[in-house]
Amino acid sequence: xxxxxxxxxxxxxxxxxxxxxEQILGDDSSAKRNINIEDSLSDLGMTSLKxxxxxxxxxxxxxxxxxxxEITPDNFLxxxxxxxxxxxxxxxxxxx
Numbered sequence: 001x002x003x004x005x006x007x008x009x010x011x012x013x014x015x016x017x018x019x020x021x022e023q024i025l026g027d028d029s030s031a032k033r034n035i036n037i038e039d040s041l042s043d044l045g046m047t048s049l050k051x052x053x054x055x056x057x058x059x060x061x062x063x064x065x066x067x068x069x070e071i072t073p074d075n076f077l078x079x080x081x082x083x084x085x086x087x088x089x090x091x092x093x094x095x096x
């Protein structure tokens with residue numbers, strides 16, 4: 001039973017990220033297909049202006065401030081890279 005709860009909590013950030021990306025992309029035709037976590041966000045239709053919106057949305061959704069050194073193309077390449085960055089930034093102090 002505890003494993004099910006842990007698994008559900010582990011996927012929650014990914015689901016939240018996917019929801020944000022779908023919302024930001026809106027009616028873009030490329031957003032209508034299934035999104036793979038390794039897909040390039042720019043290939044999905046994420047423009048530089050939408051990327052700024054995504055960055056601000058991630059900060060608000062996860063209650064984090066993304067440090068300047070983390071604002072790199074590699075961290076905003078895909079859902080997987082975003083998820084890894086969020087995981088690094090939301091680690092509880094003393095647990096790393």
